[in-house]
Every structure is written in C-alpha cells, then in structure tokens.
Amino acid sequence: MYVYDSFDQRVVDERVAQFREQTERYLDGQLAEDEFLPLRLQNGLYVQRHAPMLRIAIPYGLLSSAKLNKLAELTETYDKGYAHFTTRQNVQFNWPALEDVPDILAGLAEVQMHAIQTSGNCIRNTTTDQFAGVLRDEIDDPRPWCELIRQWSTFHPEFAFLPRKFKIAVNGSPSSDRAAVRFHDIGVELNRNEAGELGFRVYVGGGLGRTPLVGQLVREFLPKEHLLTYLDAILRVYNLQGRRDNKFKARIKILVKALGVEEFTRRVEAEWAHLKDGPGTLTEAEIERVARHFVDPDYVELDDADALLEEQKAQHPGFARWLDRNVYLHKRPGYAAVTLSLKKVGYAPGDCTAHQMRASAKLADAYSFGELRVSHEQNLILADVRQDQLLDLWYQAKEYGFATPNIGTLTDVICCPGGDYCALANAKSIPIAESIQARFDDLDYLYDLGDVDLNISGCMNACGHHHIGNIGILGVDKKGEEFYQISLGGDSGLNARVGKIVGPSFKADQVPDVVEKIVQVYVDRRREDEPFIDTVERLGLDPFKERIYATSH
Known part of the structure; x- marks a missing residue:
C-alpha cells in the first residue's frame, strides 16, 4: 500500500486548513452560495436531499485496517454510524453537518485519507480490479500504475476545471475485465508486445449516464514509460475541444463520437508529439519507486489445502457454498482471496455500519496482513487469506453478517x-x-x-x-x-x-x-x-x- 511521504502529508494537511477557513467564512456569510459551491466540490462535499454528502477517496479501492477503523470512528462521531461504499471504490458519509466536515477531513488526514477530487470537473479516483496483484491471470499488478496516475492527476493545474468529470480505470488481466475499463473516459489495459515488453492498450470515450457508450481503442500498444505523457495528450485534446456550453454533451465520449475515433486519435497523436520523451516520461527509477509500495506481503510457504478444504466442505455445507461463491484462487499456493458480502438480505447494498467496519478491520488484521479492498460491486475483499484459516474466517464472517454466499448471483445487487x-x-x-x-x-x-x-x-x-x-x-x-x-x-x-x-x-x-x-x-x-x-x-x-x-x- 502506498504510504505518504512528508510532502504528501503536508499537501493534505494544508488542504484541510484551507477548507476549514473557507467553511467558516461561508457559515459567517462572507462567502455566497455560488462562491462556496466550487470550493466544497473540490473537497468532495455535495448537498443531497436531506443533508450534505461527503465522498471520501479510496485510491484504487485499497484500505488498511487503520483507515477502516478511522472511518468507523468518524461515522459514529459525525454521522449516523454507517457509511456507503460506492461503485467507484469510494466511501460516502450521507449525514454529516456542514460545520463538522473540516473536522472529518482532519481526522481522515491522520490516516492518510482525503476527499480531494472526488467531485467536480476534474480527474476522479482511479479504479482497478479488486483482486489486483493476487490472482493468477494478471500480466502485471495494476496498482503501481494506478498510483502513478493518481500522483500525476492530483492537483494537475491544467485539468482542475475540465469540461466535465473524468474517470480512468486500469485492468491487469487479459482474460477478464474486472474494472469495466471500456466504460471509462480512459480505459487502460496492461499488455505485452511481441518482444515481451510491458505496455498498455488504451481505450477512450466510454461512459454511462444519458449517453452510454463503449470506449474506442486508440492505441493497441503504448510503451510503459509513455503512460503519463499519452494520458496528458488525451486530456489536452479534451480540455481544448470538449464542449462547455452543454453539460449533457460535455463528456469526452461525446467528443470522440462527434470527431470519430480515427480523427480523435490523430489529434491525440499530434499533441503527444510535443510531449513524448519529454519531462513527463516515466523513468525506470520512478516506476520502481512506486512499485516498491506494492510488493507481496510476507507469505509463508504453504501447500495447497485442497484435501483439508474437501473434508471441511463435507462437514459444513454452508462453508462449501461460501467457498464456491465468495472465495477465489490465489497466485500463491496455499492462499485465497475472499469477498466479504455487504449484500445480506434486508440491508441496503453497499452500506456498512461502524460495527461492521471495525469487524472487517479486525478480520483483515487477523487473516489478511491488515489490508482490505473495496470492489465495484460494493463488497469488501480480504486478498491474502491462508486456505487453512478459511473455516475460522467463515465462522467469524457469519457472526458479523459478511458470509452471505451470494457473490455474482442475482442478489449481489x-x-x-x-x-x-x-x-x-x-x-x-x-x-x-x-x-x-x-x-x-x-x-x-x-x-x-x-x-x-x-x-x-x-x-x-x-x-x-x-x-x-x-x-x-x-x-x-x-x-x-x-x-x-x-x-x-x-x-x-x-x-x-x-x-x-x-x-x-x-x-x-x-x-x-x-x-x-x-x-x-x-x-x-x-x-x-x-x-x-x-x-x-x-x-x-x-x-x-x-x-x-x-x-x-
């Protein structure tokens, strides 16, 4: 998991102090509603039907147990004791008081979290596969590339006021797309060329909303060192030529459709000619610097526990159903990836109480090296569980309401x-x-x-x-x-x-x-x-x- 350095922490702390002062001025009547609007949106704060809503960033869906415990504490202190995990791997507080939001942001900053760029016409949270780095079908771990995109896009001066919001997703598997990359403004798929070199297949112009469109392929192979400069070129073309007169026609998908993918690609390539091999080109040292945050945890040498699991399945039919639906093969022998279902019948899909947050953090500490992931399907994942501990985990997951064996079924809504x-x-x-x-x-x-x-x-x-x-x-x-x-x-x-x-x-x-x-x-x-x-x-x-x-x- 990426860990802030002193610069990262200072930026987030300064943003909290800045928004605290802006909120105080608004509440004192010194800022008008239209003046405060862009300021609150830059900090993830919406006005909803009954109360403000604060959207908190979970970069590429990755959480530590400490962060989840902090979210539990904040929901109990400033909200109604629960939060909602979204289809973009973020989390939302639905009932905070406006005057409390700076305190919430300050609490988040204590555990290296924030709400920056979770709203507004900017580059939003980059998302990826909830099983990134642990399943057997990956070309490479997409998380370091998501982090590179996050660092490049956060506070990027050219892209703070785009024609419309902008979303990027990265997929690491050639055999499945668990990140829905073809339905993003930019979708990035890891692939290799004939020489075995790592790079990316790039799609542009996907999206849902009023005009749902599948993204178009604009580059079959982009060498890895050029990722950020090529994204920069795409964003520049969009920023200059995307519509600003009609918000319903402002997404990049409308521009791609209007120009045609061939002409759009031509313009991107022409813009990229000014950027390629320039200062934004990724060096091996920079790629390795970020990748060091995503090394494998301290796995122990284990044999596959197939015989043990078959015996346990015969003794516990409920456990067998859970294994079939909620547990996935891991790249490492003797380990498994487990989905904790937030889709128990009678509960709002994606909602999670403070008690459940603490419980899932406890399970992460006990069984998965203190880390969790949020899926696009609004569930939680323990990515590195020993197979010989799955039965114990199942018993505890049942106790906390996480063991509904329905992942991928009709009720996993x-x-x-x-x-x-x-x-x-x-x-x-x-x-x-x-x-x-x-x-x-x-x-x-x-x-x-x-x-x-x-x-x-x-x-x-x-x-x-x-x-x-x-x-x-x-x-x-x-x-x-x-x-x-x-x-x-x-x-x-x-x-x-x-x-x-x-x-x-x-x-x-x-x-x-x-x-x-x-x-x-x-x-x-x-x-x-x-x-x-x-x-x-x-x-x-x-x-x-x-x-x-x-x-x-």
Whole structure:
C-alpha cells in the first residue's frame, strides 16, 4: 500500500486548513452560495436531499485496517454510524453537518485519507480490479500504475476545471475485465508486445449516464514509460475541444463520437508529439519507486489445502457454498482471496455500519496482513487469506453478517443510494434492491441460475451502472410517480455492451414480478450450462418482452 511521504502529508494537511477557513467564512456569510459551491466540490462535499454528502477517496479501492477503523470512528462521531461504499471504490458519509466536515477531513488526514477530487470537473479516483496483484491471470499488478496516475492527476493545474468529470480505470488481466475499463473516459489495459515488453492498450470515450457508450481503442500498444505523457495528450485534446456550453454533451465520449475515433486519435497523436520523451516520461527509477509500495506481503510457504478444504466442505455445507461463491484462487499456493458480502438480505447494498467496519478491520488484521479492498460491486475483499484459516474466517464472517454466499448471483445487487438520499434521483433504489433480494432469497435457486449481474440506478446519471447490468433497472419519473425501466443484456467485461430497454416502465411493486418472469424465460430456454447473459444474447429481447408484458399491463 502506498504510504505518504512528508510532502504528501503536508499537501493534505494544508488542504484541510484551507477548507476549514473557507467553511467558516461561508457559515459567517462572507462567502455566497455560488462562491462556496466550487470550493466544497473540490473537497468532495455535495448537498443531497436531506443533508450534505461527503465522498471520501479510496485510491484504487485499497484500505488498511487503520483507515477502516478511522472511518468507523468518524461515522459514529459525525454521522449516523454507517457509511456507503460506492461503485467507484469510494466511501460516502450521507449525514454529516456542514460545520463538522473540516473536522472529518482532519481526522481522515491522520490516516492518510482525503476527499480531494472526488467531485467536480476534474480527474476522479482511479479504479482497478479488486483482486489486483493476487490472482493468477494478471500480466502485471495494476496498482503501481494506478498510483502513478493518481500522483500525476492530483492537483494537475491544467485539468482542475475540465469540461466535465473524468474517470480512468486500469485492468491487469487479459482474460477478464474486472474494472469495466471500456466504460471509462480512459480505459487502460496492461499488455505485452511481441518482444515481451510491458505496455498498455488504451481505450477512450466510454461512459454511462444519458449517453452510454463503449470506449474506442486508440492505441493497441503504448510503451510503459509513455503512460503519463499519452494520458496528458488525451486530456489536452479534451480540455481544448470538449464542449462547455452543454453539460449533457460535455463528456469526452461525446467528443470522440462527434470527431470519430480515427480523427480523435490523430489529434491525440499530434499533441503527444510535443510531449513524448519529454519531462513527463516515466523513468525506470520512478516506476520502481512506486512499485516498491506494492510488493507481496510476507507469505509463508504453504501447500495447497485442497484435501483439508474437501473434508471441511463435507462437514459444513454452508462453508462449501461460501467457498464456491465468495472465495477465489490465489497466485500463491496455499492462499485465497475472499469477498466479504455487504449484500445480506434486508440491508441496503453497499452500506456498512461502524460495527461492521471495525469487524472487517479486525478480520483483515487477523487473516489478511491488515489490508482490505473495496470492489465495484460494493463488497469488501480480504486478498491474502491462508486456505487453512478459511473455516475460522467463515465462522467469524457469519457472526458479523459478511458470509452471505451470494457473490455474482442475482442478489449481489449493485445499487446507488437513490431517492432515499440523492437530490438528483428520480426514484428510490434501495427498496427495489431489497424487494428483489427478498424475492430470490433461496440459495439453491440462485446457484441454479448461476452468474447474473443486476444493477439499479435511481436516475440517468447511472451511479448504479444499470446500463451494464445483465439486468438493469432505472428509476424514472412519470408525472411525479416513481416508475422503473428494465434493460437486458448489458455486460461490463471483455464483451462490453450496453443493455437494451425491453419496453414501457413498471411501478415499484411490479419490479420483483418482472425480474422473476425474466429469470423464468432464462430457465425455460437456456441451453446446458449456458450463462444468463449468453441466453439473452442468443434469444434477443422478444421472448422476454412477450413474457413480461403478457399480464403486466
């Protein structure tokens, strides 16, 4: 994990002091609302439906137990004792008082955390795979590259006021995309050329929101030393030529679509010609400096515990289900990566109480070298667990409510806070998620269905990534009433695609029935071992529409 040096700490401390003074001036009436707006946004502070919301950065989803314990302390002191983990691997406080925010930021700074660039028209938190550095299918660990991007982008003077917010993701695996890189403003994939040299495949112009688009390939191979200068070139073209007259057309995806990917790439390459091999070029010394923060922990030599696990699975069927769904093969023999589910039925997806934060920090200290990760699916991960300790971990995870064996299933719902909190939302998201979870609270049935991604957003801003759910649900407003639009076929992985709307929207109480009908079509029409998403692609929408609308309207 990256550790601040004295310069990093001073910058964050100075930002806290600066915002404290700005907040005091605003509360004293010395700053007008429109003057305070950009200042609070630069510090991650939004005005939501009922209270301010503070979004806290978790760079590339990596947390220490000390940081999680501090978050628990702050939620109890300044909020309502819980927080919400987001699809961008950040965490949000939904009930802080404005006058307390500087104290919260000061507390975060004590453990090398902040809220800088978690809002506003700037480069946001760089994200990556929650299993970065530990699974067997990686070309290289993406975390050092995320950290290099973070250091380059933080307070970058050219990119503090872009036409619109900007998001970058990095993926290290050639066989799967667990970071949804094709749905980011810039998506970076690690790859190697024919000579075996490490570099990047670069996509630009992906995104969700009102105009969901899959990112376009602009470079098949970028040598690793040129990463930052090439990103710089992309941002310069966007900053100069992106639209500023209409915020709904201001994202880079609109510029790429308007110019065409060939012309956009030509302009980037022309800009890069002025930057290539310049001061921004990464040296081996700089790459190694950052990479030293992400070395493997002190693994011990272990044999694979397959025989032990088979014996334990036979004795504990619940443990067997948990292993199948929540535990992943590790690159190191004798270890495993474990997902702690925040999707227990009856609880808001992604929410975590202060008690649970302390509990997960305790589990991290006991079983995973004091580190955790936040996933895009709004769960927590212990990345380095000994296989011979998995049974003990399972018992404790059950005690704390983390052992629901539903990862990747229909009830592992991705969900934004929706109308319960967000001032932008057209409809509530959390009650819809809970009603679906309650309807499908049958593990045998869930396992028979296999992997099904279900994503819910309360508005077109798509914070719940509904466009790329195998089943997507979008809250819409119809003359003051909350309705829900259903889409099918979205995919965030290597076969990236946006889901298609099936037809007219539904009232809230109809949604679980609609989802059940969709699932039943799959059960009736699937081929042997065919995943849900493949059945949708093969059949098209018509069989689902026929079943859904036969009796719904």
